[in-house]
Amino acid sequence: MKQPTICPRFEKAISLLSQRWTALVIYQLLSGTQRFSEIQSAIGISGKVLSERLKDLEHQDVVKRKVIPETPVVIEYSLTEKGHSLEPILREIENWSQLWVPPVTE
Amino acid sequence: MKQPTICPRFEKAISLLSQRWTALVIYQLLSGTQRFSEIQSAIGISGKVLSERLKDLEHQDVVKRKVIPETPVVIEYSLTEKGHSLEPILREIENWSQLWVPPVTE
């Protein structure tokens, strides 16, 4: 069964944002350029999957990768213009979460 | 590695929305009450996963389920108030997709 009646551009956007970890990676980069290991420890993603996601996002022109040949090598990840354009969506989610997700009591 | 520094309520919201199919199911229900098979054919999801998602969403008070004892039985799914409160997020995504996702040429 494969006959969706939903707008394909919307679907594409959803398939980007609803891939596991992708939204969190972008959200994390909203606060500025970050390195591989920073993103990794901030959101608790495995190196394997983070590596995959960053490659995807680079290919989709959402994320920029910059190699700094220090020692040891440093790689900086940041958002492109397209990446930044996702901010309003993430802010809406942030806002919604404050209104509708019960605070965690631990 | 599990030491995220991201707001747990935001993370919860993301984990809801970035679960595969969930956003599409909610989006589909934004246009009104629908039956199992309508949702299924509109977004191209398998019966198995749709059934799982609708149960989850019911438990999270995002979706309402109403049994109509006709013959054969009809089950109507619709959004709760919490479900409707997600509309701005989905509209942002919709809007973004029109601006940033290239039109499909087929």
Add this chain to the structure above:
DNA sequence: TTAGTTAGTTACTTTATGTAAGTAAGTATA
């Protein structure tokens, strides 16, 4: 020579999803 750094990759396991067939409860048809 051994240890330490960052940004990954590899092999293997567990979980999630897809596919297709089957089920319950009822009506209609032959």
Add this chain to the structure above:
DNA sequence: TATACTTACTTACATAAAGTAACTAACTAA
């Protein structure tokens, strides 16, 4: 009476995605 048809699922099995932990390249420092 038996067979077929409906909706809304569930089940069994196969494939794809994600988690875990160990490993690598290239270089420095001890």
